[in-house]
Amino acid sequence: MNRLVVQLPGLSLKNPVMPASGCFGFGREYAKFYDLSVLGAIMIKATTLEARFGNPTPRVAETPSGMLNAIGLQNPGLEKVMEEELPWLAQYDVPIIANVAGSTMEDYVEVAKHISKAPNVHALELNISCPNVKKGGIAFGTVPEVAAELTKLVKEVSEVPVYVKLSPNVTNIVEMAKAIEEAGADGLTMINTLLGMRIDIKTAEPILANRTGGLSGPAIKPIAIRMIYEVSQAVSIPIIGMGGIQSAEDVIEFFYAGASAVAVGTANFVDPFVCPNIIAELPALLDELGFAHISECTGRSWKKGGSTIYCGA
Amino acid sequence: MKEQMTIVRHEQLAKQIYELTLSGSLVQTMNEPGQFVHVKVAEYAPLLRRPLSLCDINKEAGECTMIYRAEGAGTTLLAKKRPGETIDVLGPLGNGFPVEAAKAGQRALLVGGGIGVPPLYELAKQFVNSGVSVTTVLGFQTKEVVFYEQKFLTYGETYVATVDGSYGTKGFVTDVINERALSFDVLYACGPKPMLKALEQQFPQKEVYLSLEERMGCGVGACFACVCHVPNSETAYKKVCSDGPVFKAGEVVL
Numbered sequence: 001m002n003r004l005v006v007q008l009p010g011l012s013l014k015n016p017v018m019p020a021s022g023c024f025g026f027g028r029e030y031a032k033f034y035d036l037s038v039l040g041a042i043m044i045k046a047t048t049l050e051a052r053f054g055n056p057t058p059r060v061a062e063t064p065s066g067m068l069n070a071i072g073l074q075n076p077g078l079e080k081v082m083e084e085e086l087p088w089l090a091q092y093d094v095p096i097i098a099n100v101a102g103s104t105m106e107d108y109v110e111v112a113k114h115i116s117k118a119p120n121v122h123a124l125e126l127n128i129s130c131p132n133v134k135k136g137g138i139a140f141g142t143v144p145e146v147a148a149e150l151t152k153l154v155k156e157v158s159e160v161p162v163y164v165k166l167s168p169n170v171t172n173i174v175e176m177a178k179a180i181e182e183a184g185a186d187g188l189t190m191i192n193t194l195l196g197m198r199i200d201i202k203t204a205e206p207i208l209a210n211r212t213g214g215l216s217g218p219a220i221k222p223i224a225i226r227m228i229y230e231v232s233q234a235v236s237i238p239i240i241g242m243g244g245i246q247s248a249e250d251v252i253e254f255f256y257a258g259a260s261a262v263a264v265g266t267a268n269f270v271d272p273f274v275c276p277n278i279i280a281e282l283p284a285l286l287d288e289l290g291f292a293h294i295s296e297c298t299g300r301s302w303k304k305g306g307s308t309i310y311c312g313a
Numbered sequence: 314m315k316e317q318m319t320i321v322r323h324e325q326l327a328k329q330i331y332e333l334t335l336s337g338s339l340v341q342t343m344n345e346p347g348q349f350v351h352v353k354v355a356e357y358a359p360l361l362r363r364p365l366s367l368c369d370i371n372k373e374a375g376e377c378t379m380i381y382r383a384e385g386a387g388t389t390l391l392a393k394k395r396p397g398e399t400i401d402v403l404g405p406l407g408n409g410f411p412v413e414a415a416k417a418g419q420r421a422l423l424v425g426g427g428i429g430v431p432p433l434y435e436l437a438k439q440f441v442n443s444g445v446s447v448t449t450v451l452g453f454q455t456k457e458v459v460f461y462e463q464k465f466l467t468y469g470e471t472y473v474a475t476v477d478g479s480y481g482t483k484g485f486v487t488d489v490i491n492e493r494a495l496s497f498d499v500l501y502a503c504g505p506k507p508m509l510k511a512l513e514q515q516f517p518q519k520e521v522y523l524s525l526e527e528r529m530g531c532g533v534g535a536c537f538a539c540v541c542h543v544p545n546s547e548t549a550y551k552k553v554c555s556d557g558p559v560f561k562a563g564e565v566v567l
Contacts, residue, residue: 022536023535023536024535025534025535025536025537028534029531029533029534029535029555030533030535032314032533033314033533045537050548051548052548053540053542053547053548053550054537054540057527057528057538057539057540057541058528058538059528059530059537059538059539059540060361060528060529060530060536060538061528062359062360062361062386062387064358065357065358065360066360067360067361067530069530069536069538071536071537071538074537074540074550076548077548217360218357218360266360268531268535269361269362269530269531269532269535269536270353270360270361270362271315271353272314272315272403272531272533273315
C-alpha cells in the first residue's frame with residue numbers, strides 16, 4: 001500500500017503534494033531542478049482567454065514571514081497554453097489542475113470548456129479569488145450567489161471535475177463554501193492570498209505599483225488552518241489546502257484541519273526543491289505520528305471531538 | 314544548483330558596500346560574468362532570497378566573490394555574517410554577458426553604475442585573458458561609496474565619475490565617455506535604468522549589452538515578478554531573472 005496515494009474527484013494522486021497556481025508557472029522553470037513526475041499534481045498558472053501582461057512592476061514586496069504579490073494574472077492566453085504548455089507538460093506522469101480565470105462569466109466558461117478537453121488536465125480550479133485584477137477574479141468570489149452561479153455555468157461545460165478556489169477576503173467563508181458546494185462544485189481549494197499593502201517610508205508611496213497585493217507565505221498559515229477547519233466541517237466535498245506550507249509538518253497540520261491534499265506556493269520561490277523534499281519527508285513523519293496512511297489525518301482536529309472552541313468563555 | 318557555501322572572507326569596502334567571498338563546489342558551475350546567485354540570508358526572516366551578481370569566479374581556489382550594498386533588512390543581516398558561517402546559495406542563475414561578442418584585438422567598454430559595478434569585474438578579467446582590451450568607466454553617487462577602482466586598473470584604463478564631484482569626474486558615466494571621446498567595439502553596462510537608457514540612446518549603431526536590476530521573487534522565472542516589456546507588443550515580455558539579467562540593447566523596453 002502506498003501510504004501517500006490520495007483519490008479525489010478526477011484526481012488519482014500518487015501523493016497529496018502539489019505546487020500551487022501562480023507559484024510554479026507552467027512547470028518549465030522547476031523542471032530544471034527535478035523530475036516533475038514526483039509531484040502529486042501541478043496547479044498551473046491561471047489561464048485567461050487572451051494573453052495578459054499583468055500589472056506594472058514592482059510586483060512583489062516582502063513582509064514579515066511572507067510576501068505581497070500583484071502579478072495580475074500574466075499568462076500567454078488559452079490558445080498558447082493549449083498548444084504549447086499543456087503538450088509540453090504531457091511528457092511528465094503528473095495530472096494537471098488548470099486554474100481558470102477571466103473578466104466576465106463568459107470568459108470563465110469559454111476557458112473552462114476548452115482547457116478541460118486537454119488530455120492531461122484532470123480537474124479545473126476556478127479562480128474567483130485573485131485580488132490583483134480590476135475586473136473578475138475576487139469580484140466573483142466575495143458574493144455567494146455570484147460564486148454559485150459561476151460554478152454552475154462552468155460545471156455545465158467542463159469535462160473534468162471543478163474545484164473552486166476560495167478567497168479569505170470574505171466575512172463568512174463557510175457561507176461561501178456551502179453556496180459553492182450546493183452549486184455543484186466537486187471540491188474546494190483554499191486559501192488564496194489575503195489583500196494587503198506596504199508603503200515605502202521614504203517616499204510615502206505604496207511599494208507595489210498596483211498599490212495593493214495578495215499576502216502569501218507562512219504569515220497566512222494560521223488563517224488558512226482556521227478557515228479549512230471551519231469549512232471542512234460544513235461541507236462534504238474535499239478540500240485542497242494551501243497557505244504558507246513549507247514543511248511536512250505543515251502538511252499534516254493542514255490535513256488535521258480538514259484538507260485531503262495540499263498545495264505549496266510561496267515556499268517554491270524560497271527553495272525550488274521544497275515540494276520533492278516534503279514528499280520525501282512525509283512517510284517518516286507518518287511513522288512518527290503513528291499513521292498508516294495520510295488520509296487518516298484528514299479532519300483529525302475535529303473528528304476526535306476534543307476541540308470545541310468556546311467563544312467568549 | 315543549491316548548496317550551503319562557507320564564508321571565506323567578508324569585508325567592508327566602502328560606506329554600506331561589502332565584499333563577500335564564499336567557497337563551495339557550486340563555484341565549478343559558475344562561468345558567465347553577469348550571472349547571479351540567489352542567497353538565503355536567514356532561515357525564517359527575511360523569507361525571500363537576495364540576488365547578488367557574481368563579481369569574481371576563482372575556480373582554482375573554489376571561491377566566488379559578490380559585492381552588495383547593505384541597505385534593506387536582508388542585506389543588513391547578511392553584513393553581520395562572519396567567516397566560517399555558511400549561507401544557502403542557489404545558482405548560478407540567469408544569462409550573463411556574451412563574452413564572445415568582443416573578439417581578441419577589439420576593445421570593450423565596460424560601464425558600471427553604483428552597485429551595478431561588480432559583475433563587470435569578472436567580465437574584465439575574462440576579456441583580458443582572451444586578448445580583448447578593456448576600458449572601464451565607473452559611476453558612483455559620492456566618494457565614500459567608490460570601490461574597486463584599483464582592481465579595474467589592473468585590467469586597463471579606468472575612469473571614475475561621481476554625481477557630486479567629490480571624486481573623479483563630476484557628473485555621470487556618459488560625461489566621462491563624451492569628454493574623453495572613448496572609443497570601443499562592444500559596450501557592456503550594468504547599473505540603474507536611467508544610466509542604461511542613456512547608453513542605449515547614445516550608441517544606437519553599436520553592439521551594446523545591458524544588465525538590468527529588478528525586484529525579484531523566485532529568481533528562476535516562475536513568479537513573474539521581474540518582467541519587462543518587449544518593444545512593439547502589449548503582451549510580450551521577458552523575465553529579468555531567467556531571460557536576462559543581460560539583454561542586448563533594444564531587446565527590452567527600459
